[in-house]
Amino acid sequence: xxxxxxxxxxxxxxxxxxxxxxxxxxxxxxxxxxxxxxxxxxxxxxxxxxxxxxxxxxxxxxxxxxxxxxxxxxxxxxxxxxxxxxxxxxxxxxxxxxxxxxxxxxxxxxxxxxxxxxxxxxxxxxxxxxxxxxxxxxxxxxxxxxxxxxxxxxxxxxxxxxxxxxxxxxxxxxxxxxxxxxxxxxxxxxxxxxxxxxxxxxxxxxxxxxxxxxxxxxxxxxxxxxxxxxxxxxxxxxxxxxxxxxxxxxxxxxxxxxxxxxxxxxxxxxxxxxx
Amino acid sequence: xxxxxxxxxxxxxxxxxxxxxxxxxxxxxxxxxxxxxxxxxxxxxxxxxxxxxxxxxxxxxxxxxxxxxxxxxxxxxxxxxxxxxxxxxxxxxxxxxxxxxxxxxxxxxxxxxxxxxxxxxxxxxxxxxxxxxxxxxxxxxxxxxxxxxxxxxxxxxxxxxxxxxxxxxxxxxxxxxxxxxxxxxxxxxxxxxxxxxxxxxxxxxxxxxxxxxxxxxxxxxxxxxxxxxxxxxxxxxxxxxxxxxxxxxxxxxxxxxxxxxxxxxxxxx
Numbered sequence: 001x002x003x004x005x006x007x008x009x010x011x012x013x014x015x016x017x018x019x020x021x022x023x024x025x026x027x028x029x030x031x032x033x034x035x036x037x038x039x040x041x042x043x044x045x046x047x048x049x050x051x052x053x054x055x056x057x058x059x060x061x062x063x064x065x066x067x068x069x070x071x072x073x074x075x076x077x078x079x080x081x082x083x084x085x086x087x088x089x090x091x092x093x094x095x096x097x098x099x100x101x102x103x104x105x106x107x108x109x110x111x112x113x114x115x116x117x118x119x120x121x122x123x124x125x126x127x128x129x130x131x132x133x134x135x136x137x138x139x140x141x142x143x144x145x146x147x148x149x150x151x152x153x154x155x156x157x158x159x160x161x162x163x164x165x166x167x168x169x170x171x172x173x174x175x176x177x178x179x180x181x182x183x184x185x186x187x188x189x190x191x192x193x194x195x196x197x198x199x200x201x202x203x204x205x206x207x208x209x210x211x212x213x214x215x216x217x218x219x220x221x222x223x224x225x226x227x228x229x230x231x232x233x234x235x236x237x238x239x240x241x242x243x244x245x246x247x248x249x250x251x252x253x254x255x256x257x258x259x260x261x262x263x264x265x266x267x268x269x270x271x272x273x274x275x
Numbered sequence: 276x277x278x279x280x281x282x283x284x285x286x287x288x289x290x291x292x293x294x295x296x297x298x299x300x301x302x303x304x305x306x307x308x309x310x311x312x313x314x315x316x317x318x319x320x321x322x323x324x325x326x327x328x329x330x331x332x333x334x335x336x337x338x339x340x341x342x343x344x345x346x347x348x349x350x351x352x353x354x355x356x357x358x359x360x361x362x363x364x365x366x367x368x369x370x371x372x373x374x375x376x377x378x379x380x381x382x383x384x385x386x387x388x389x390x391x392x393x394x395x396x397x398x399x400x401x402x403x404x405x406x407x408x409x410x411x412x413x414x415x416x417x418x419x420x421x422x423x424x425x426x427x428x429x430x431x432x433x434x435x436x437x438x439x440x441x442x443x444x445x446x447x448x449x450x451x452x453x454x455x456x457x458x459x460x461x462x463x464x465x466x467x468x469x470x471x472x473x474x475x476x477x478x479x480x481x482x483x484x485x486x487x488x489x490x491x492x493x494x495x496x497x498x499x500x501x502x503x504x505x506x507x508x509x510x511x512x513x514x515x516x517x518x519x520x521x522x523x524x525x526x527x528x529x530x531x532x533x534x535x536x537x538x539x540x541x542x543x544x
Contacts, residue, residue, distance in 0.1 A: 169336055170366035172354055174380035188370040265370040267413040
């Protein structure tokens, strides 16, 4: 392969991505379509379909969800839970991160407990929250917040700790008050750390919502998946997972867009390209 | 007699080691020096002699263990509000454009945005950076960043300038340019300057008086040289004059012993 201009090599890469996906889908189709290839593992030709689902069936399910409109209520609930958990968890993480990073006493006091709570497998909390807050969206949001909070918190804490002491001393010499230091030095300095955590955070908010729904609810995509699993409807389960993946990617993309806009000052590593 | 712009009176700075609390390190012992009004004073000394510590004390960023600091006759408590501090390391806020960095001090002081921007634009022009207002620090060269830092400090019109090897990270040519520009800016309103450097030539070329510190630890002034070279000076040309060479030789002899002492000590450790 000779040297290509950056543009054509990007197009080529996109082509390979599509080919890879197409290949995997085709393999899936070929292995599960009854009667297409001679049976070599299952005696019954429809058995593979039962266990692994079929790509066309999955697409048909998604199509009927969106065309028939059955998905919108569930998707809306899941997205609402995700966004609420994300927003509340981020704000709390930011506030606590700033507070503890700037107050050594509070930080020393809280340190072992924060470490313990972070180390705790918090998925176990989901059923407890369902008992405390019922089967509605509150229990899912609270669960999502416990997941999001720690990621954001630790990043903000680190971000504030790593503020350049020279920049800080300079701002003080220029007459910044304590409040101004917080607003004009600590916060902007921590933003790049915050954003690197937000990508993880949005994913965890999604996990919180779906796992919460899965464990007990009457609405949401997690609920749909759970229902389908109850009757061994693998196609619907996979369709649900696919829809969730697409929306998680969309949310992540939105975070990236905001990040690029807010962090224009950050040097980009690939500003020039070697030809 | 008028009060000196800055008086460091018998300053001692002792640090406790964080790992071993019984161990003490005295960076500066009983150092006394003053900067007169409108005077350009350089402090030279071998590496690690506590020059930056001394400057941090003058800025009010560091409390001395004993001794006191007087600014225009008043004892300093907290940050020195009369002083502008130019750091050796990068001090600009990387998330702010050049103009926003320059107007930071005015913004902290509550100056209205439009007025602050007008003055910042003016100062950027005075340090030769018109047209670079919207650039972020990482988009500027090292010399340009130093100019922005200089404008950021001078816009507040401090009575006293504290400079901690501000040009040591620059290449020789850029450095001489910056030194000349600093002298130009200084000659317009003659602020008092305390300039720290390890470079004898820079010290002689810039200052009215050079104070030499002994090798650390427990460093203290060991000599004072009045630089009677005529002004205005061109830092590049003045290096070739006989008087410059004479002063340089005299100071180098004195400093060599200290450098060797410091070197011997660093070998032992």
